[in-house]
Amino acid sequence: MYLGIDCGTQGTKALLITEAGAVRGRGYARHQLIERASGAREQDPQWWVDALRTSVTQAVSHHGAEVLALGVSGQQHGLVVLDEAKQVIRPAKLWNDTETAPQNAALIERLGGKSAMMERFGILPMTGYTVSKLLWIKENEPENFARIRHILLPHEYLNFWLTGQMYAEYGDASGTAFFDIRTREWVREILDEIDGGTGQLAAALPPLLKVDQIVGAVRPEVAAELGLSPQCVVSSGGGDNMMGAIGTGNVRPGIVTLSLGTSSTVYSFLEKPLASVDPSVAPFCSSSGGWLPLVCTMNATNVVTQTLHVLGKGVEDIDPILASTNPGADGITFLPFLNGERTPDLPTAQGSMHGVTATNFSAGNLLRSVIEGVTFGVLNGLELILQGQPASKIQVIGGGSRSAEWRQMIADATGAVIQVPIEEEAGCLGAAIQAMYAYKSQQETPVTFAVLSERLVSVDEEKTAHPRAEKRPAYRAAQDRYNAVLKAQFPNL
Incomplete structure (x- = not known):
C-alpha cells in the first residue's frame, strides 16, 4: 500500500491506497494559524508534525505494516529555518504572508528590476515566495537570522522529521525564487544579495533529488509511533500544487x-x-x-x-x-x-x-x-x-x-x-502516486506517471x-x- 500526506494551510490530510487505487484509510487534523494585522501568516512546524501524527495514525490504523512508501505534499513557499542543532528557530512564515511585500520589492530592485530578473533567473519573485521571507528575518530579527544553518520548505521539514534526512526537489524548490527553473539548480547570487556574500544561506540549502530518488526510510522510532513498517520509504514529495497535478x-x-x-x-x-x-x-x-x-x-x-x-x-x-x-x-x-x-x-x-x-x-x-x-x-x-x-x-x-x-x-x-476527479484530495493522491513511482523505480520495476495516472485517477x-x-x-x-x-x-x- 501507499500513503499520501498533504500538509495544507488549514490542516493535514492522509490517504492510504492500494496498488490498484482502492482507498483503505483516511485521516485529518486541523492546524492553528497565527495572523497579525501586519499581514503576517505563520505556523509552528510542530503543529504540522502533531497533525501528521494524528492524520496518519487514523489513515493506517489496521494496515500500517503494509505501507511500502509514502509521499508528502506541502503548502508551497513556506520558510522553515533551523539552527546548527537542527532545531526550528521561529514559526514558519507561510505562502499567504504579505508583511514581506517591502522586502520582495526591494530584492527585485536590487537585482536589476523585473525584466532583468526574468532574463537572468527565469522567474520573478512574488510576494509570498520564500526568498523575501529571508530578507525580512534579516531586517527584523537579526539574531534569528544569524542562527540560520538550514533552510527547508514545509514538505521538506516533514520529510526531515520522518527520515532524519534533508533534501529538496525541483517542484517545490521552484517557488523559493532562489532556484533556476531552467537549469534546475539553486541560485547563489540571489542569496548573496541577502547575506552580503558570506555564503551563509547558500550553505543552508539542502541537496536536490530527482523524482525517482527517495529521501530515505522512515526512522524506526517514528515508524513505531505511526504504526508503519520500518522498511517504509519516503519519496521526494513536493509542493501542494505539484502533487495536485499528479493527483489529477x-x-x-x-x-x-x-x-x-x-x-x-x-x-x-x-x-x-x-x-x-x-x-x-x-x-x-x-x-x-x-x-x-x-x-x-x-x-x-x-x-x-x-x-x-x-x-x-x-x-x-x-x-x-x-x-x-x-x-x-x-x-x-x-x-x-x-x-x-x-x-x-x-x-x-x-x-x-x-x-x-x-x-x-x-x-x-x-x-x-x-x-x-x-x-x-x-x-x-x-x-x-x-x-x-x-x-x-x-x-x-x-x-x-x-x-x-x-x-x-x-x-x-x-x-x-x-x-x-472522484478522489477529492488530489494532493494526497498525488503524493501517494509519487511514492508508488519512486518505490517502483528503486525496485527496478519502473512505471511512468502517465500509466499510473491512467490507472489511479478517474473522474x-x-x-x-x-x-x-x-x-x-x-x-x-x-x-x-x-x-x-x-x-x-x-x-x-
Missing part, C-alpha cells in the same frame, strides 16, 4: 488543473519550460519530471465563505443563487482582493465593488459578483499560461469544485469541458459540466468589464 493526471501536455481552495491556482504540464513567460506566470518545475507553469490568486473560497457569512447564507445556498441570477450579476463587478493579491501582484490591494445601482443591488447579485470575480481572476491566469490556445478540458479540484453551478460557470466562461461523470455556447458572450462581456475595472483601479498593471 496532469502529467502530460494538454491537461489543465484548476484548484478552487483557500487560494486558487491553475496550471498545466509541459515537457519543456515556456520560452516566453509573462511575469504573472510562475514557471515552476513539476514534481513529476517536467514543468508546471502556474498562476495563483490569493482570494478564492475564503472570500466566498466570508460573503456567505455576511449574507447569513451557507454553502448550500451557492447553487440556488447562481442558478437564479444572470451572468454578469446585472452589471456588478467585484474585485475580490480581501487579502491583497498575488496575481496580479497587488499585495496591499483591497476588495471593491463596482456598478451597484438601486435595481441590481441584491444578495443574489452580490454573491454571484464575488464568485465571478474569483473566477475571472484565475481565468485571466489560465489565458496567460495557454498563450492564446483554448482549453478543451479542465480538471477542477478544491472546495469550490463541489458546486455544480460554479463548475457550469467555468465551463460556460471558457468553452471547456469541466471534470471533477466523476455525474459532475462533468459541458459548456453552453449561448452563455459564452455574456461571460466574455462580464470578464472584459472585470478587466476594465481592474485596469482603471490599478493603472500601473
Whole structure:
C-alpha cells in the first residue's frame, strides 16, 4: 500500500491506497494559524508534525505494516529555518504572508528590476515566495537570522522529521525564487544579495533529488509511533500544487488543473519550460519530471465563505443563487482582493465593488459578483499560461469544485469541458502516486506517471459540466468589464 500526506494551510490530510487505487484509510487534523494585522501568516512546524501524527495514525490504523512508501505534499513557499542543532528557530512564515511585500520589492530592485530578473533567473519573485521571507528575518530579527544553518520548505521539514534526512526537489524548490527553473539548480547570487556574500544561506540549502530518488526510510522510532513498517520509504514529495497535478493526471501536455481552495491556482504540464513567460506566470518545475507553469490568486473560497457569512447564507445556498441570477450579476463587478493579491501582484490591494445601482443591488447579485470575480481572476491566469490556445478540458479540484453551478460557470466562461476527479484530495493522491513511482523505480520495476495516472485517477461523470455556447458572450462581456475595472483601479498593471 501507499500513503499520501498533504500538509495544507488549514490542516493535514492522509490517504492510504492500494496498488490498484482502492482507498483503505483516511485521516485529518486541523492546524492553528497565527495572523497579525501586519499581514503576517505563520505556523509552528510542530503543529504540522502533531497533525501528521494524528492524520496518519487514523489513515493506517489496521494496515500500517503494509505501507511500502509514502509521499508528502506541502503548502508551497513556506520558510522553515533551523539552527546548527537542527532545531526550528521561529514559526514558519507561510505562502499567504504579505508583511514581506517591502522586502520582495526591494530584492527585485536590487537585482536589476523585473525584466532583468526574468532574463537572468527565469522567474520573478512574488510576494509570498520564500526568498523575501529571508530578507525580512534579516531586517527584523537579526539574531534569528544569524542562527540560520538550514533552510527547508514545509514538505521538506516533514520529510526531515520522518527520515532524519534533508533534501529538496525541483517542484517545490521552484517557488523559493532562489532556484533556476531552467537549469534546475539553486541560485547563489540571489542569496548573496541577502547575506552580503558570506555564503551563509547558500550553505543552508539542502541537496536536490530527482523524482525517482527517495529521501530515505522512515526512522524506526517514528515508524513505531505511526504504526508503519520500518522498511517504509519516503519519496521526494513536493509542493501542494505539484502533487495536485499528479493527483489529477496532469502529467502530460494538454491537461489543465484548476484548484478552487483557500487560494486558487491553475496550471498545466509541459515537457519543456515556456520560452516566453509573462511575469504573472510562475514557471515552476513539476514534481513529476517536467514543468508546471502556474498562476495563483490569493482570494478564492475564503472570500466566498466570508460573503456567505455576511449574507447569513451557507454553502448550500451557492447553487440556488447562481442558478437564479444572470451572468454578469446585472452589471456588478467585484474585485475580490480581501487579502491583497498575488496575481496580479497587488499585495496591499483591497476588495471593491463596482456598478451597484438601486435595481441590481441584491444578495443574489452580490454573491454571484464575488464568485465571478474569483473566477475571472484565475481565468485571466489560465489565458496567460495557454498563450492564446483554448482549453478543451479542465480538471477542477478544491472546495469550490463541489458546486455544480460554479463548475457550469467555468465551463460556460471558457468553452471547456469541466471534470471533477472522484478522489477529492488530489494532493494526497498525488503524493501517494509519487511514492508508488519512486518505490517502483528503486525496485527496478519502473512505471511512468502517465500509466499510473491512467490507472489511479478517474473522474466523476455525474459532475462533468459541458459548456453552453449561448452563455459564452455574456461571460466574455462580464470578464472584459472585470478587466476594465481592474485596469482603471490599478493603472500601473
